[in-house]
Amino acid sequence: MELPEVEVMRRDLEKEVVGKRIKAVVVRPHRNAMRVIRRHARRKEFADRLAGKKVTKVERKGKYVLMHLDDGEVLVVHFGMSGQFLRGTKRQALPTHTHVVMEFMQGGDLRYIDPRTFGEMFVASADELGKVKELDHIAIDPLEDTFTWQEFSYELSRRASKLKPLLMDQKFISGLGNIYSDEVLFAAGLRHDHMSNQLSAQEVRRLYRAMREVLQDAVRGRGTTLGDEAYVDLFGKPGEFQSELKVYGRKGLPCRRCRTPIDSIKVNGRTSYFCPQCQS
């Protein structure tokens, strides 16, 4: 999941679980389930801090989802490589790799599924939350209105880095991965190896606008579902944005803008796609 998929998940959770009270939480008996709640010593301690609480708000901080509870505590979730929530009911069998099930008083449940278990969830008090270093870093969030292109410009110029690895640096920008960094660079007309401190003011503005537009469009398209990273939403439905990708995964196919075949190159071990004509 990159940022748009996390935001789609947050919006769905907000509609589905805010106002609902948690009846019981089951952390499944297999060992990988403990890996998901690794900041807690025991299953029961995690479950007891959630049972009986009502969800009041669902926030996002970078790629972390924060579910606020009516006693002031917060359930923090990071989906890692392959984690996700699915809505379900008691009658529906749990999918394989289900690690945690939250049952609601109002009926229905929320399953946390994660084949590779790089994701995690933990309950924190307001005090503890302030000490979580992953939530403390201040990276640019392209879906928030709180950063200006002037701030963006300053940050780009002081980094002196190639654009593609910089866009994927989670300490610089939250939630841009291999797919959306390629799409953003294409939309901005910039190459992956263009240096961040050698951009004209006009190029910076193009990049700033591209980043916001591509990610907002991807949220509207309910995220990208590709064969290998089978992202589905809270209800098990795939995203639709994959049909709108301009360069990612399109090597050899004609550029949608100029018909030149899309090219690819390895950047830090990841395949990066670009149009040799439209991007400079």
Ligand SMILES: [Zn+2]
């Ligand atoms: Zn082109």
